[in-house]
Amino acid sequence: MILETLNVGPMQVNCYVLACAEGKQAIVIDPGDQEHKIKAVLDRYKLNPAMVINTHGHYDHIGSDDKFGVDVYVHKQDLVMLEDAKKNLSASFALAYKVKSEIKFLEDGEIIKLDCLELEVLHLPGHTPGGIGLLMKKPETGIVFTGDTLFCQGVGRCDLPGGSEYLLNKSIKEKLFVLPIETKVYPGHGASTTIGREKNNNPFID
Secondary structure, X not given: OEEEEEEEOOOOEEEEEEEXXXXXXXXXXXXXXXXXXXXXXXXXXXXXXXXXXXXOOOHHHHOOHHXXXXXXXXXXXXXXXXXXXXXXXHHHHOOXXXXXXXXXXXXXXXEEEEOOEEEEEEEOOOOOOOOEEEEEEEOOOOEEEEEOOEEOOEEOOOOOOXXXXXXXXXXXXXXXXXXXXXXXXXXXXXXXXXXXXXXXXXXXXX
16 A cells, blocks of 8 residues: 655645555545645656545645646535635635635545545544544555544644534544544644544643
């Protein structure tokens, strides 16, 4: 399996490229900026992008959605953010970005399949209404992509428009912290961590 992490854009978003093997199709998670860096990884492994998945609709995670010529997948509650520059916050930086690619919806519990890859969608509202995580089921287990819900020694902001305390009370405690403690966490920003490490040491969670 190929799992590459790239830090992109001024907000240093973690973009992830997933594929079963060299020469196969790829999933691109949160291509927020610097598409040339992402395409360089795709080229290195001779990968063909098959889909873009956004863990949520903020501009720093969606800014290069249109650069790969594929459908974009997002939870339906964040659709409006991909279509409205004010809601995805790009208008605040005089960028006014809207996704023009075809957008398809993801639902809680849905299984995304591509070649040998299987990812389960976890609806994790709180940072945004349609925030999601992606729990890997195949070809490996014990990996979860958490977007801006859970970080290493941190949690996502819930004071932005559309945010709520649901992030701490439900999304993290009832969706993520029920996973095995050895589950590796790949967040939307910063270093990777584990569920066990965050359950025991995250200063933002009681």
